[in-house]
Amino acid sequence: MTDRKAAPDWRDHMISRHPTLFGGPSDYRSGRPETGDGWRDLLETAVERLAYAMQAAPNATLRIDQVKTKFGTLRFYASGTFAADPDARCAVELAIDLAEARSATTCESCGDEGRLYESIGGWLATACPLHADGTAVPLRPERAGLVIRRRYIDNKLELVSCRRYVRSTDSFVDVDPAEVGIEE
Numbered sequence: 001m002t003d004r005k006a007a008p009d010w011r012d013h014m015i016s017r018h019p020t021l022f023g024g025p026s027d028y029r030s031g032r033p034e035t036g037d038g039w040r041d042l043l044e045t046a047v048e049r050l051a052y053a054m055q056a057a058p059n060a061t062l063r064i065d066q067v068k069t070k071f072g073t074l075r076f077y078a079s080g081t082f083a084a085d086p087d088a089r090c091a092v093e094l095a096i097d098l099a100e101a102r103s104a105t106t107c108e109s110c111g112d113e114g115r116l117y118e119s120i121g122g123w124l125a126t127a128c129p130l131h132a133d134g135t136a137v138p139l140r141p142e143r144a145g146l147v148i149r150r151r152y153i154d155n156k157l158e159l160v161s162c163r164r165y166v167r168s169t170d171s172f173v174d175v176d177p178a179e180v181g182i183e184e
């Protein structure tokens with residue numbers, strides 16, 4: 001019998017394509033995605049975007065630390081000196097924000113369009129109707145797909161961006177924070 005855990009899958013192929021982002025073959029386990037196969041495309045796209053961003057900033061470093069599901073959507077954690085380079089930081093944050101926003105509209109099991117469901121046990125998951133377990137979590141329409149970035153600027157937490165994710169184009173559009181009840 002083969003050990004299924006030992007069989008390389010798309011996660012391992014992604015890691016071997018990008019050894020610098022994942023810390024190399026001997027040291028990559030921490031960044032290995034712990035998410036379902038339905039998010040494969042959005043993760044591969046995110047990693048390609050990160051690789052592209054880092055090509056444009058050859059002196060900066062980026063390490064993917066953790067890729068997991070929390071409260072039914074993707075959490076993508078990275079660290080490195082990229083944050084000190086404004087252009088690299090902007091490109092890295094955009095790649096991560098797009099992936100996390102797409103995860104909120106993508107079934108983690110199969111990759112079809114999905115939404116958030118809560119199981120009877122209180123487990124949250126983004127799923128299509130076929131893979132849904134439990135009931136659809138009501139979302140305020142004006143907040144759907146909203147991604148807000150705040151950052152400390154001169155020791156003050158400032159709103160950097162307020163955007164809505166558009167699944168059909170895999171991109172963001174700017175939203176007026178006041179229109180969706182977000183304080184600047």
Ligand SMILES: [Zn+2]
Pocket residue numbers: 107108109110111112127128129130131
């Ligand atoms: Zn599904």
